[in-house]
Amino acid sequence: MNRVLILRPEPAAGRTAAKAAALGLDVRVHPLFAPRPFAWTPPPASQFDALLLTSAHGVRLAGPGLTAYRGLPTYAVGEATAQALRDADFADVVAGAGDGSAIASRAAADGHRRLLHLGGTTVAPMAAAIDVTRVAVYSMIALPPDPALVADAAPGSVLLVHSPRAGERLAARILPDGRAALHIVAISPAALAACGAGWASGQAAARPVDDEMLALAARLCE
Structure with a gap:
C-alpha cells in the first residue's frame, strides 16, 4: 500500500x-510549519457586524482579545474552526464547507456589510461583496x-x-x-x-x- x-x-x-x-x-x-501567536490590538467590536475565522489556529492563539467579539454573529471556515469557536463560548456560529471567499459571501448574503477577519499573517485572497478588515493574530513559522x-x-x-x-x-x-x-x-x-x-x-x-x-x-x- x-x-x-x-x-x-x-x-x-x-x-x-x-x-x-x-x-x-x-x-x-x-x-x-508550526503556528505561533502574533501580537495584535483588537479593534472595537462596534466597528463590525460579523466576525470571520478561517482557521482554528486563530481561535486558539488570538488570546483574551477574542472575547470582545462574542456578541457578533460569527462565521467559520470548516467544522473544526466552528467547534473551536463554540468551545470558546461563541454561541452564534455558522460553519462553511468552502473557502474564505465562500463564507464571506454567505455573511454578505445574510445582510452583513462590515466583517472582521481574524487570521494568520499570510492569508489567501478573499473575493466577496463585503467590507473585510483583516487582522493577523497568529503566524506560521517554518x-x-x-x-x-x-x-x-x-x-x-x-x-x-x-x-x-x-x-x-x-x-x-x-x-x-x-x-x-x-x-x-x-x-x-x-x-x-x-x-x-x-x-x-x-x-x-x-x-x-x-x-x-x-x-x-x-x-x-x-
Missing part, C-alpha cells in the same frame, strides 16, 4: 491522520528541515498539501530529481501550482476540505 504523508501543522495534522488511518491508509505526519520527511517519502507515496506556502516549502525540500515517483494531492489549484513540476501526478481537491483530499489519496493508494 502506498504511504500518505501529512504536511499540515498540528493539531490539524493529527485530525487528518486519524481520518486517514480510519480509511486504512499508511500515514506519516511531517508538519512543515520548522527546520526534517530528514525523516525525505526518508518516509517512499516511491508511490502521496503527499497532502494544505496551502500554497506548504507547496513552496515542499518544493524546496524535495528537489525535481526526487519527485518522479511521488504524488501530490493539494487542497486547491494554488497549492498544487506552488508544488512545482516533476511529480508522478498532481491533483487538487474539488472542494477545499480534508475529506475530498483523502478520497483522492485513497484512490491513489489502491
Whole structure:
C-alpha cells in the first residue's frame, strides 16, 4: 500500500491522520510549519457586524482579545474552526464547507456589510461583496528541515498539501530529481501550482476540505 504523508501543522495534522488511518491508509505526519501567536490590538467590536475565522489556529492563539467579539454573529471556515469557536463560548456560529471567499459571501448574503477577519499573517485572497478588515493574530513559522520527511517519502507515496506556502516549502525540500515517483494531492489549484513540476501526478481537491483530499489519496493508494 502506498504511504500518505501529512504536511499540515498540528493539531490539524493529527485530525487528518486519524481520518486517514480510519480509511486504512499508511500515514506519516511531517508538519512543515508550526503556528505561533502574533501580537495584535483588537479593534472595537462596534466597528463590525460579523466576525470571520478561517482557521482554528486563530481561535486558539488570538488570546483574551477574542472575547470582545462574542456578541457578533460569527462565521467559520470548516467544522473544526466552528467547534473551536463554540468551545470558546461563541454561541452564534455558522460553519462553511468552502473557502474564505465562500463564507464571506454567505455573511454578505445574510445582510452583513462590515466583517472582521481574524487570521494568520499570510492569508489567501478573499473575493466577496463585503467590507473585510483583516487582522493577523497568529503566524506560521517554518520548522527546520526534517530528514525523516525525505526518508518516509517512499516511491508511490502521496503527499497532502494544505496551502500554497506548504507547496513552496515542499518544493524546496524535495528537489525535481526526487519527485518522479511521488504524488501530490493539494487542497486547491494554488497549492498544487506552488508544488512545482516533476511529480508522478498532481491533483487538487474539488472542494477545499480534508475529506475530498483523502478520497483522492485513497484512490491513489489502491
